[in-house]
Amino acid sequence: MPSECFIFFDNPNGVFYTGSSVSGRFELVTTTSKRIRGIVVRITGNANVCWEEEYTEKENGKEVTKFREYTNHQSYLNYENFVLGSQYAIEFDLNPGTYNYTFNCELPANLPSSFTGRYGEIIYEVCVEIDRADLAYNNKFKQAFTVIYLLDLNVNPDYRQPKSTIDEVSYTCCSCFFGSGVVEAEITIPYGGFVSGQDIPYKLLVTNDTNSDIDDISKVELVRKVTFESETPESEFKYREVSLDEKQVGKILRLSKKQFENTLEVPTAPPTTPKNFGCCIRIEYFIKVGIVTACCASNLVLNLPITIGSVPITNSEGLSEITLHQPASQRWEETAVGSLRNLDLPPRYTGPPSYEEAKKLSEDFEKKRKGIDKQFEFAPKYPTYFNYREPTAPIENNI
Structure with missing residues (x-):
């Protein structure tokens, strides 16, 4: 049976504002012994853009339709912490069992909000990775969360x-x-x-x-x-x-x-x-x-x-x-x-914001979603x- 990892956020709705800390814990369950160098937690934020445009050019005297791909990638957040071992540690055996660890990362104040659109997305993720020494690949477990840019309308x-x-x-x-x-x-x-x-x-x-x-x-x-x-x-x-x-x-x-x-x-x-x-x-x-x-x-x-x-x-x-x-x-x-x-006055609010998916604006990033199983889709939530x-x-x- 493969290993399992359950990631839990301290804020149950998985929404965090810029300038605050994203924190939580994870529970790693293994059923077999593994030769590893360590267990690392990575918290990342990236923007990806991709779309195609059609154009024509002549080949052997004939017009041929082709597609040109336009892309971009930006990285906003890159946090890494080995909760067990290190990248350069001496190999050791991770015995079968249940392991619990916590994580905490301060979010910069100038991060853009999470977003998913037709031609791109801004996505933040927690990734728990087992740095394997006995295999050519590592075990990775990911969980996306929402970041909201703290745009306080009372400041300006x-x-x-x-x-x-x-x-x-x-x-x-x-x-x-x-x-x-x-x-x-x-x-x-x-x-x-x-x-x-x-x-x-x-x-x-x-x-x-x-x-x-x-x-x-x-x-x-x-x-x-x-x-x-x-x-x-x-x-x-x-x-x-x-x-x-x-x-x-x-x-x-x-x-x-x-x-x-x-x-x-x-x-x-x-x-x-x-x-x-x-x-x-x-x-x-x-x-x-x-x-x-x-x-x-x-x-x-x-x-x-x-x-x-x-x-x-x-x-x-x-x-x-x-x-x-x-x-x-x-x-x-x-x-x-x-x-x-x-x-002519702002309305009165009598409770905290509700965090909802933007269902009216829901659009999948069409380049990423091709061939990806539904269980890996993520929809940000906004106040x-x-x-x-x-x-x-x-x-x-x-x-």
């Missing part, structure tokens, strides 16, 4: 500030009979930082200064954009955009203004990647407004960047330090107080906060 006052963007498109008479004039849109949100589980209240003002109505096929979306950057054979970029939530914009009559008020829900999702991180996988979020007109020339599109953090904004000064429920024995302090009905603000119906105002 910019996250508390209202944000808005405005743009317009001018039309001239053309064959599509939309008419001439200007369509202008402005979207405003009360602050710029949010967390998973929170609603984003917005106000959208649309001015239709044309002679044609704008139908109700326009929409406001919350979009996640992931940038994958290759290094080999050269630096190239692959982008992946996913709509997380959307709301339709009602009809806007000719020569009129209309204001829409509604909310977008932030699903369970990884935090925004800070701009100063040199990661080959970067995550960003924005609110996208698409005003669809009947003109064949162009539509009006606005993008308003926002930040998704891992600690929510509080709406009162002097609150106790926010606790992230890590480890599980720590006590939660309420993070925010104030009116539950005021859409999701639940607010108790009563839902409100969308508001439309003709101005």
Whole structure:
């Protein structure tokens, strides 16, 4: 019977924040004697990027379709500790039995969050390895865990500030009979930082200064954009955009203004990647407004960047330090107080975050997952906060 190894984290959900320590223990069970040099624990964090692009070239006068592979690899964490023996130890026999050891590794403050996407992944793992002297290979046992970048939205006052963007498109008479004039849109949100589980209240003002109505096929979306950057054979970029939530914009009559008020829900999702991180996988979020007109020339599109953090904004000064429920024995302090009905204030939270898989955004790293058994798949978990603000119906105002 082969050896077995069971890895247990001190934090049962297997989620750890940057700046804290990943700790736990493992139980190694062997049924036969082994000649070894030692037992080593490795804790690693790596990013891998890979995708293929199709191209054609001529061979013997004929165009042939080929595929070029773009890849990148970055290492963020590399911890190693021999709990028994060493790399250069004199060989000895590991007798059958059960062996228990602990591990503890401090996580740097600037690690990117765990992530799995179509063209790459950021993955952190604990690996217990038996350094065998009697075989050409070592026994390895791995367990992945989640790292969350500690993006506290209370640290930077910019996250508390209202944000808005405005743009317009001018039309001239053309064959599509939309008419001439200007369509202008402005979207405003009360602050710029949010967390998973929170609603984003917005106000959208649309001015239709044309002679044609704008139908109700326009929409406001919350979009996640992931940038994958290759290094080999050269630096190239692959982008992946996913709509997380959307709301339709009602009809806007000719020569009129209309204001829409509604909310977008932030699903369970990884935090925004800070701009100063040199990661080959970067995550960003924005609110996208698409005003669809009947003109064949162009539509009006606005993008308003926002930040998704891992600690929510509080709406009162002097609150106790926010606790992230890590480890599980720590006590939660309420993070925010104030009116539950005021859409211009951050919501109130009455418990610790729940750690959930980003099921709405679930995508396997397609290059890695080919041929890999399901039992080795891993889905990171992210903090999701639940607010108790009563839902409100969308508001439309003709101005």
